[in-house]
Amino acid sequence: MILGIGGVVGGGHLLVESATEIARFMGVSEWVIAVTVVAAGTSAPEFATSLMAAAKGRPGMSLGNLIGSDLFNLMGVLGLAGIIRPLEVIEDSLYSIFMLVGMCMLVVFFMRTGWVIQRREGLVLILLGVIRWILDFIS
Numbered sequence: 001m002i003l004g005i006g007g008v009v010g011g012g013h014l015l016v017e018s019a020t021e022i023a024r025f026m027g028v029s030e031w032v033i034a035v036t037v038v039a040a041g042t043s044a045p046e047f048a049t050s051l052m053a054a055a056k057g058r059p060g061m062s063l064g065n066l067i068g069s070d071l072f073n074l075m076g077v078l079g080l081a082g083i084i085r086p087l088e089v090i091e092d093s094l095y096s097i098f099m100l101v102g103m104c105m106l107v108v109f110f111m112r113t114g115w116v117i118q119r120r121e122g123l124v125l126i127l128l129g130v131i132r133w134i135l136d137f138i139s
Contacts, residue, residue, distance in 0.1 A: 020033055031136070095135070
């Protein structure tokens with residue numbers, strides 16, 4: 001278990017560092033690096049854990065992991081960063097923020113029937129996430 005945790009953490013770190021250097025070399029903006037490379041790299045452990053929980057028939061653990069991680073990142077990490085140094089929200093990030101809020105509202109809408117997200121609805125969420133990443137890259 002300790003080796004597995006070390007592998008996930010080390011792999012996530014290596015992914016973020018390497019992809020960030022490649023993106024900087026290619027002239028990608030810091031905002032795009034943050035919302036794609038860093039977000040994907042730091043979310044990889046939660047993603048792997050949630051997939052394993054879902055595959056083992058524990059959807060509550062999977063959903064709780066994802067929601068808990070997002071809430072902690074939003075409130076805990078962002079809050080602590082704001083305490084240490086005030087954060088400026090740049091205008092380039094506004095459309096991503098509004099799209100994220102819209103996606104959160106869409107998730108709640110999808111769960112209206114028995115608090116279940118169907119496969120088709122999951123596919124819509126994945127496609128919207130990919131579209132948001134593409135829009136971040138081209139803007």
